[in-house]
Amino acid sequence: MAEFELAPRSPLGGIRQDFGGVSLSEPAGLGIAAIAVPRGGDAALADAVRAVWGMELPTVGRYSIGTDGLRLIGMSPDQFFAVFPCEGPDAARIVATALGEAAWVTEQSDAWAVLDLEGPGVRAALERVCPLDLHPDLFAADLAQRTLMEHLSVIVMRLAEDRFRLMSPSSSALSFLHMVETSARNIVRGGDHGA
Template structure:
């Protein structure tokens, strides 16, 4: 009988630090997609608040904090990252376990927006994309979810199958920004 061994999709590649910027993998435990049923958004939000301490966020926002963050991921849907959900929420919302589908990266350090500007069309200027903001967009050619968690930090989710490619994209962008700064 084959024995399966759990491995990180980026094993041996992270952590990475280049010129004061760091890229790490976060392992939040549970990631659950939550989609309130018609007419149940308020009830689902209140139930989430009671269960994990964070309500359903508005568009392009996140609520909560590390360990129990709820991130807007589209019209009528959010992802709960880091907290396992009680099955009682199913009376108000459809829930799908996404824990094995996503890899969560944290990119942090001064100038993080310069790196991400090379990878996504989002305007991540600190005056526009503030702490608690969230958006779905592209990271290179991959679908991604961006969450600003601090003034100089983003959590970025990509599909697990694209994790190694994402690390490569981050590496190239981080080195390019470091090289540009070295010329100044």
């Protein structure tokens, strides 16, 4: 009988590219866990999150930053995503241990392809495929909005002035990457590096 050894691989293979005005990279060692609020447990979860990560629960469409670089995204009234540095498939275990009975937690790390985009041309690249208005006066640094980009579901987060994080289901990771790469290449060809 043949022996096989499997090794984990990120959805985008650790890609890093620079298009001149826009660079994109798949962040390494990122864990994602979904947090659901038990019925009637809003106050208990808010207390646990405050005690463990030193932050308030974000409202839907926003994120909060806690200790250890953890970002908590408000996905719906009773669901959050915890996104944080984590090696291996332990994100759910870490979050569940931290929050105890205040939350129901499931592993999501392998379910999402994640790209960080940055540079002076990042908005010009995104505006070609993203229907959201990403102007800095409207898209604040703590927003995390769901949208469709070329028929793909994407969560868009603004991390800094010219830096965004995109999250899309890993089942369509290559289509997601192709969309972003094509848009970044097009602004370089067109000479459009403005924000």
